[in-house]
Amino acid sequence: MEKNRSPVVPTYFHSLDAFRGIAAVIVVLFHWQMFFYPNDVFTTGGELNKSLPFYSALSLFYTHGMVSVDIFFQLSGFIFFWLYANAIASGKIDFRKFWIYRFSRLYPLHFATLLIVAVLQPLVWQRMGHYFVIQYNDTYHFLLNVLFIQNWGFEVGPSFNAPSWSVSVEIFLYLLFFLICKLRWHTNKALLLLLIPAGALMQHYTLLIGKGVFSFFLGALLYYVYNYLVQHKNIRTYFRVISIVTIVLWAVVIISYYYYPFLQQAWTNNIGRLRPGLSAEQSAEAYGVVRNLLFRVTVAPCTILSLVLLETAVRPFHRRWSILGNCSYAIYLLHFPLQIATVLAMQQLHLDRRLLLTPWVMIAFISMVILLSLAVYYYFEQPAQDKIRQATLSRRKGILAS
Numbered sequence: 001m002e003k004n005r006s007p008v009v010p011t012y013f014h015s016l017d018a019f020r021g022i023a024a025v026i027v028v029l030f031h032w033q034m035f036f037y038p039n040d041v042f043t044t045g046g047e048l049n050k051s052l053p054f055y056s057a058l059s060l061f062y063t064h065g066m067v068s069v070d071i072f073f074q075l076s077g078f079i080f081f082w083l084y085a086n087a088i089a090s091g092k093i094d095f096r097k098f099w100i101y102r103f104s105r106l107y108p109l110h111f112a113t114l115l116i117v118a119v120l121q122p123l124v125w126q127r128m129g130h131y132f133v134i135q136y137n138d139t140y141h142f143l144l145n146v147l148f149i150q151n152w153g154f155e156v157g158p159s160f161n162a163p164s165w166s167v168s169v170e171i172f173l174y175l176l177f178f179l180i181c182k183l184r185w186h187t188n189k190a191l192l193l194l195l196i197p198a199g200a201l202m203q204h205y206t207l208l209i210g211k212g213v214f215s216f217f218l219g220a221l222l223y224y225v226y227n228y229l230v231q232h233k234n235i236r237t238y239f240r241v242i243s244i245v246t247i248v249l250w251a252v253v254i255i256s257y258y259y260y261p262f263l264q265q266a267w268t269n270n271i272g273r274l275r276p277g278l279s280a281e282q283s284a285e286a287y288g289v290v291r292n293l294l295f296r297v298t299v300a301p302c303t304i305l306s307l308v309l310l311e312t313a314v315r316p317f318h319r320r321w322s323i324l325g326n327c328s329y330a331i332y333l334l335h336f337p338l339q340i341a342t343v344l345a346m347q348q349l350h351l352d353r354r355l356l357l358t359p360w361v362m363i364a365f366i367s368m369v370i371l372l373s374l375a376v377y378y379y380f381e382q383p384a385q386d387k388i389r390q391a392t393l394s395r396r397k398g399i400l401a402s
Contacts, residue, residue, distance in 0.1 A: 007235045007312050013079075014317035015307040017325025020075055023068035024328035027163065028335045028366055029058060030065025035339065035356045040124075040132050053359040060257050069166050070215045070296045071304075076170060077219025078226075078304060080177055081186065088181035095178060097393060102174050104388035106329070107148065109381055110164055113333045114145050117161045120340040127347055132340050134162045151208050163336050169212035176213070189224060192217050215296060222301050226308055239309040246302040253299060323374070330373035330381065338369060 034042070036049050052062055087093045121137045124130070131137055141159035144150040151165040152172060158165060180186050195217040202210025229238045311317055342365070346353060355361055 007230050007233075009230060010311050010316040012316075012319075012322075013308050013311055014319055014321040014325075015311055016075055016079065016304065017322035017328075018317070019303070019307060019325075020072065021324025021326075021328040021331070023071045024331040025324075025366065025370070026061050026065045026068045027332060028369060029061045030068070031163075031335065031339065032356075032362060033062055034133050035343070035353060037133060040128070040130055040343075041135075042133050049357075051354075051357050053357060053362040060254065064257075064291070064295075067292055067295050067300070070211070070292075071300050072166060073170075073173070073212050073215030074219035074222065074296075074300055074304060076173065077216035078223045078308075079219075080174075080216075081220045081223040082226075085177075085181045085186040088178060089184045089186060095182075098174075098178055100389065100392050102171070104385040105381075106167055106170070108384035108388070109330060109333055109376065110148065110161075110167060111146070112380070113161045113164070113337055114142075116337045117340065118142060120337060120344065121160070123344055124340060127344065132343055134158050134160065134336075136160075153207050153209065161333060161336055163332055165208060166212070167333070169209050172209050173212050173216045177216070186220075189221065192220050192224075196221075215300075218297065218301060219304070222304060226305060229309065230312060235309065236313045239306070239313040242302060242309060243306045246299070246306045249299045249302055253295065324370075327370065327373035327377045330376040331369055334373055334376065335369050338365070338372075 033049060033052060034040075036052075037043070048059065048062055050059075052058070055062070084093060084098070088098065118137070121131050121134070124132045136155070136157045136159040138159075141150065141155060144152075144154055145160050145164070145168075148168055148171050150159055151168040180191075185191055196214055199210040199213030199215070199217065202213060204210070229235055232238070342356075343353070345351075346355070356365075
């Protein structure tokens with residue numbers, strides 16, 4: 001009887017919240033190296049500092065932690081097509097309601113951290129003669145940030161609270177998503193599939209919006225794969241197969257990175273024969289692009305699919321798994337202002353920045369970020385979100401998207 005019973009889709013995937021929270025912490029690890037850029041200026045192609053805390057274990061995240069942002073976009077694509085696409089297409093959620101709910105969720109903390117960085121960076125300039133890593137902290141880029149379009153192609157470069165670039169891209173994706181759903185194109189798999197190479201093409205021409213388009217609509221297609229599997233009664237078999245594939249893929253990623261670093265050299269040698277004029281730096285960059293692409297189209301989607309199938313085929317996760325996910329947005333937006341504050345405090349106290357190479361200091365910093373993010377979520381984000389929604393939607397009827 002158990003095998004013949006149709007699977008029940010959970011009302012909420014707490015595992016995806018946990019995955020998003022872990023990805024946010026990985027971004028913090030990835031950005032730890034910013035403390036040690038020469039003269040606090042980012043340069044591409046620089047060698048990774050091998051003195052970073054727990055380097056032998058965490059170098060994968062120090063090197064490739066940026067793919068966590070692709071995970072954010074894929075999660076958004078999956079969740080939005082799961083929860084909101086049909087409601088928007090049927091008119092149950094109009095644009096005003098959709099926009100207010102997205103705005104109230106993202107803008108208060110974005111604006112607060114923007115103001116914090118706008119105060120801290122001039123202090124860094126005053127005391128050190130330069131900004132901390134992010135250089136475009138002028139009026140023009142401030143206005144782009146206020147309008148939430150700081151990474152729509154109007155910018156000269158990264159500005160103010162730099163991690164918010166991906167949130168700016170999310171805003172663009174929300175508008176595109178709503179338009180597609182309103183036109184009832186959200187079930188057109190061919191269109192969604194075409195948007196993936198379109199995003200890759202935009203990213204090739206240095207438009208970070210393309211990175212979001214690529215992964216968001218890959219997440220959308222992932223939702224339809226999940227929906228297809230749920231309609232079959234042997235979902236446990238699908239879960240076992242996909243989970244095994246996911247474990248194998250992660251094993252390949254970890255083993256190839258830590259135990260077979262010569263693979264990059266083999267790539268360099270082979271591509272050197274095909275493209276004799278390619279420099280070593282260009283070859284390394286091409287290798288990174290290929291690794292990133294393979295992760296985005298295999299490891300990340302399979303991980304998400306395994307998690308949602310686990311909650312569907314076995315049993316839903318307890319809501320406590322959502323705690324880290326709840327504060328993931330604050331982790332993501334708060335860690336860079338805290339890095340600036342740390343640099344200022346150390347300069348004021350005449351502390352050597354090499355202290356930040358000590359493992360317990362990094363553990364203390366990340367712990368502080370998580371605890372502060374929890375407090376910010378419950379005492380700032382949620383109250384601000386509720387007040388905006390109550391003030392603008394309290395008299396309107398209909399379903400409300402969370």
